[in-house]
Amino acid sequence: MTQEDKKEVKMEDVKAKADEKKCPAQRSLVFINEFLSGPMCGKCFPCSFGSYEARIRVSRLLDGTATEKDIAAVRRIASIMAEASMCKKGKDTAKYISDHIDSDELKEHLSGKCPHNECVQYMKYLIIPEKCTRCGICLDVCRDNAIAGEKKRTFLSGYQPFEIVQKRCTKCGECIKVCPTDAIILVDAGVKEPAGV
Numbered sequence: 001m002t003q004e005d006k007k008e009v010k011m012e013d014v015k016a017k018a019d020e021k022k023c024p025a026q027r028s029l030v031f032i033n034e035f036l037s038g039p040m041c042g043k044c045f046p047c048s049f050g051s052y053e054a055r056i057r058v059s060r061l062l063d064g065t066a067t068e069k070d071i072a073a074v075r076r077i078a079s080i081m082a083e084a085s086m087c088k089k090g091k092d093t094a095k096y097i098s099d100h101i102d103s104d105e106l107k108e109h110l111s112g113k114c115p116h117n118e119c120v121q122y123m124k125y126l127i128i129p130e131k132c133t134r135c136g137i138c139l140d141v142c143r144d145n146a147i148a149g150e151k152k153r154t155f156l157s158g159y160q161p162f163e164i165v166q167k168r169c170t171k172c173g174e175c176i177k178v179c180p181t182d183a184i185i186l187v188d189a190g191v192k193e194p195a196g197v
Helices: 003-008 011-018 024-037 045-063 068-084 088-101 104-111 137-141 174-178
Strands: 123-127 184-188
Touching: 011 024, 011 088, 024 045, 024 088, 024 104, 045 068, 045 088, 045 104, 068 088, 068 104, 137 174, 174 184
Parallel strands: none
Antiparallel strands: 123 184
16 A cells, blocks of 8 residues: 555544444454554654554454453553654544543453454354254355254254354354344353253
């Protein structure tokens, strides 16, 4: 990307894209990524270094490896950026991060929950056996081979019920879109499998 291309992206566009998300961690990460790939000029150290470091810390919130120290570090980074950045763009980025970092919803990520169900690593897909007709549509659409079980065939019984192999599932959501009986649900990762699965 040339310097001219970077100038075309405005801070309003960055904010609008980030605000499409509900989760404060997702919002912060989208804002930082868009800022880094667009309007950031990279001329002052507090802004450029702070943005990259904040992205690392916020990414930890999304992948489930963050601690209170990461939240404290992002808070400190935003404070330094707000004071020491040479331009309004860096200061606006710091303000956006600051506005989201102390959210109770963001802190829930430390306990492995995303209140808005936008962070897929804190979620999993489950098949409710009582609702599943074993039509096999989900099996056919799953590109990761994450669905195990047997399609229903006329005059046969004793099928293996469908279940989602969590280690293979990339949480793309295609199975939930095609299920005709709404037998596939998205739940917190800590929820246990339904009885019989």
